[in-house]
Amino acid sequence: MGRFTLKCLKCGREYGQEYRLTCDNDDSLLRADYFEKKLELRDQPGIGRFHSWLPVQEELTTEAGPITYKSEAFAKELGLSNLYIGFSGYWPERRALIKTCSFKELEAHPTMQLLKESGGKAIVLASAGNTGRAFAYSSSLTGTDAYIVVPDSGVSSIWLPEEPANSIHLISMTPGNDYTDAINLAGRLAKLPGMVPEGGARNVARREGMGTVMLDAAVTIGKMPDHYFQAVGSGTGGMSAWEASLRLRDDGRFGSKLPKLQLAQNLPFVPMYNAWKAGRREIIPDIDMKDAKKQIEETYATVLTNRAPPYSITGGLYDALVDTDGIMYAITREEALEAKALFESLEGIDILEPSAVAAASLLKAVEAGNVEKDDVILLNIAGGGFKRLKEDFTLFQVEPEVTVSSSEVSLDELKI
């Protein structure tokens, strides 16, 4: 007995329960339509609580899950009375137990479970760092083969809190290649027999996993927040938060107003910010990300640098911003560093670079009057607790099986 159908957002065509990334008729996103219309929390320690709206048959038993708490010190500093922090990472004192330290693990577990339930044996994905680490960990836990392509800048991010399993196959790219080159190589690899592409924003399991941050917040607060802050690279997290809020609205118990998406990129690489500010659905590379590779090298949070984000696509980030009357921010390195220091000293936990960008955008929003003092705000600290983790665990670096010089290399070189 299935739990959901997949529906094309453009033509409405429906598909059964399967690992499917595209509609046969067009290139629009698919969205899961769950038979459970009301969120019914399960007795699981992590994201398995949100089984109602996860596209898997078996409940996930992992302890990895988002947590939400009401900020005191950071909120006071900003003059806010209802600031909630959605934290994905390692902070055992608050029962945050994501040992790869980012919300990417929330994507990885449902994806690997759906893959298993659909009979898939090996997954292929590209990562700027955090996603690869999350999927490597999930591969270690499940024994499912994962082929992970990362640019040189991401290799050091692929570590695990335990000995890496043989099911992890790390493919690195030489300097000069960026995240988008990794995406292109992974796309070619995924066409090999037996390989299943992870799919990025097209992957429903990934989006639902990330959406649990919004679900956890709504359940903790008792309603949907008025505003949702997050740093975006591909924008999948923003889309996921929006989709989760659509379901919460339909549920009827969490309010009817969708949270306003307030999303941030970091300068100088801010293509979605530029397109949104210009009121465009399309990203025009010559205008919005001129000299993209050079810009990417100069950015502080490199995981926020996707040259082909799912912004324009039906059901993508542009639609999410339109539907929620959203706002985008462009954050400088200095603003991010300042926000990081402030957040860490006041909240008492270390945070990853993208989370610093998100925190900086909240500071800007307060300054610009884009939030009211008493508004209910959710700040998604999507990665943190790396220093805290190192106090409790020994970390093991995953070594690349092969290093390639371009996304066009002969696949024979990879010896897969």
Ligand SMILES: Cc1ncc(COP(=O)(O)O)c(C=O)c1O
């Ligand atoms: C901690 C953290 N926050 C935010 C993002 C941005 O996510 P997305 O690329 O889905 O927009 C990433 C991406 O890796 C991340 O690792």
